[in-house]
Amino acid sequence: MPKVKIPRKSTIVDMTAMCDVSFLLLTFFILTAKFRPDELVAVDIPISHSTSTFDDAITIMINKEGKAYISLKESKTRFLMLEKMIEKYGDTYPQLKTLTDNQKQFFSLIETWGTPIEDMGRVLSMNGTQLQEYQKTQMPGIPKDSIHNQLGDWVQASRYATEGNIKIAIKSDKDTNIEPVKEVVKDLTAKDIHRFLLVTSLAGGGSSASAGNTKTGE
Amino acid sequence: MADIDTSGGGGKHKGGVRSKKMSTRVDLTPMVDLAFLLITFFMLTTTLNKPKAMQLNMPKKVEKEEKQEIGECQVMNILIDTLDQVWYYEGLQVAGLQKTDFSGDAGIRKQILKMIKKVPNECPLTSKGTKRDAIVLIKMMKGARYKNMVDILDEMDITGCKIYAIQEPDPIEVEAVENGGVVKTFNKDVVKE
Numbered sequence: 001m002p003k004v005k006i007p008r009k010s011t012i013v014d015m016t017a018m019c020d021v022s023f024l025l026l027t028f029f030i031l032t033a034k035f036r037p038d039e040l041v042a043v044d045i046p047i048s049h050s051t052s053t054f055d056d057a058i059t060i061m062i063n064k065e066g067k068a069y070i071s072l073k074e075s076k077t078r079f080l081m082l083e084k085m086i087e088k089y090g091d092t093y094p095q096l097k098t099l100t101d102n103q104k105q106f107f108s109l110i111e112t113w114g115t116p117i118e119d120m121g122r123v124l125s126m127n128g129t130q131l132q133e134y135q136k137t138q139m140p141g142i143p144k145d146s147i148h149n150q151l152g153d154w155v156q157a158s159r160y161a162t163e164g165n166i167k168i169a170i171k172s173d174k175d176t177n178i179e180p181v182k183e184v185v186k187d188l189t190a191k192d193i194h195r196f197l198l199v200t201s202l203a204g205g206g207s208s209a210s211a212g213n214t215k216t217g218e
Numbered sequence: 219m220a221d222i223d224t225s226g227g228g229g230k231h232k233g234g235v236r237s238k239k240m241s242t243r244v245d246l247t248p249m250v251d252l253a254f255l256l257i258t259f260f261m262l263t264t265t266l267n268k269p270k271a272m273q274l275n276m277p278k279k280v281e282k283e284e285k286q287e288i289g290e291c292q293v294m295n296i297l298i299d300t301l302d303q304v305w306y307y308e309g310l311q312v313a314g315l316q317k318t319d320f321s322g323d324a325g326i327r328k329q330i331l332k333m334i335k336k337v338p339n340e341c342p343l344t345s346k347g348t349k350r351d352a353i354v355l356i357k358m359m360k361g362a363r364y365k366n367m368v369d370i371l372d373e374m375d376i377t378g379c380k381i382y383a384i385q386e387p388d389p390i391e392v393e394a395v396e397n398g399g400v401v402k403t404f405n406k407d408v409v410k411e
Contacts, residue, residue: 015246022253029260046365048372050272057271062364169271174365178358181367189276197271200368 040112040135041069046174048200054167057197058158060151061112062172066180067141069114070154071171079108080161081154085117088153095121114139117150144180144187151184152191159193171199272371277383291341292350294333296326297387298370299395300361308333312390315399320369330354330377354379357387359395 041061059071072078082104090097096117103124107113112135115123119140126134144151158166168188172181185196290309297305297315304326307315319325330352337352344350356370367384374382387395394401 012243015250019246019250019253022250022257026253026257026260029257029264033260033264045269046368048270048272048368049376050270050372052271052273053269054271170274171269172364174363174368176364178362178364178367179360181364182358185276189279192278194276194278196274196276198274198368198371199269199271200372202270 040139041071041114043171043173044175045171046200047203048198049203050200051202054169054197056165057167057169058155059169059171059199060155060184062170062176062180062184064173064175066177067114067139068144068151068180068184069112069139069141070151071112072158073111074162075108077158077161077166078110079104081157082107082120084157084160085153088157089117093118099124110135114141116140116143116148117153144183146186146190149187149190152187152193155188155193156191167197168193168195169197169199272368272375274371287344288353289341289344289350292337293353293355294330295355295357295391296370297357297359297391297395298362298366299359300363302363302366304370305395305399312388312394312401315394315401317399320366320373326370327373327377330373330379334377334379351381352379354382356382356384357391358384359387359392 041063043061043063056074061069061071063069072081086096086099099121103121106124107120110131123131123134142151142154143149155168170181170184188194188196290311293308293310295307295312299305302319304318304320305315306318306326306329307313318329333352333354338349341350354374356367356374358367373379390401
């Protein structure tokens with residue numbers, strides 16, 4: 001009797017389909033990825049139930065020490081803002097008028113800044129590495145007391161630059177003392193700005209369920 | 219690599235040498251590995267949660283103030299101190315100060331909801347004959363944390379309280395909170411805001 005041969009089945013799994021899927025996902029993630037920007041100002045934002053998002057806003061960051069910084073995504077707006085500020089402060093600080101176009105262009109590359117306007121000339125004559133070092137360690141914050149209300153001026157400049165189409169967001173650390181926040185709000189109300197966005201992150205699910213409606217007051 | 223030899227042993231045929239046929243199949247396993255590694259990387263580095271924001275409107279400073287009729291019984295004062303504690307009292311006189319916290323349903327939220335329910339039903343009508351709504355005055359004490367301001371504004375949102383304002387605390391309120399809720403200097407004419 002002949003031997004019955006049991007054919008051995010192949011254990012190879014066809015990987016083509018899996019490969020297709022994984023590359024599709026990979027493409028999706030690569031295209032949608034926005035890398036977390038290098039946060040120069042460490043701000044740990046509080047949580048709330050608010051679900052409305054925002055974009056195109058000038059963000060005033062207030063860190064734990066109560067120093068204020070401004071952050072803005074649009075580089076063109078930043079350029080216009082600096083021009084406006086030079087116009088305003090040029091008489092008080094004549095060195096601002098000597099800023100070259102190159103330096104102004106350099107400013108428009110800085111996304112987050114916290115430099116008093118009188119110091120702008122010095123900062124803008126730094127080179128890249130010096131600036132990085134400065135931003136990381138020495139940025140003194142933008143003056144925001146009622147006499148040197150530069151913060152208010154910057155925000156106003158941003159409103160000029162965008163013809164009023166800009167939202168003002170306040171991004172403060174959750175452990176910041178309330179006083180600097182109040183000061184910022186006061187600075188802005190002094191410039192006739194009354195609507196703010198307080199940047200928060202969404203509370204993790206569960207706790208909000210009991211509340212039912214989370215409609216905005218207006 | 220990932221497959222087991224299934225050639226079945228044999229292969230010894232009589233006669234001539236036959237060149238072995240090479241399989242055209244490519245092993246895709248390492249490629250899939252790599253792809254998933256990259257997927258994981260991109261998934262972890264993407265910021266999926268966009269920052270959210272809550273709206274805050276501050277009052278405009280007007281020369282001629284439009285006076286709104288405020289009844290004593292519709293006002294609720296909320297004070298927040300440096301230790302994340304919440305103090306509240308009803309009316310315009312600093313009396314009966316009570317302590318609570320932000321703990322979900324049992325904390326300040328319960329009190330605000332109670333107030334919102336109570337005011338339209340129990341308070342006398344306005345001169346125009348309309349029902350009154352609760353007014354919440356939020357007072358952040360010096361040195362309070364920003365987080366608490368967001369928390370209380372969030373509570374306003376959650377409870378659906380429509381009229382609220384952030385104010386500076388009166389000296390007498392500061393004193394009361396420092397004394398653990400007891401008002402020592404009795405002041406009859408608390409400034410009406």
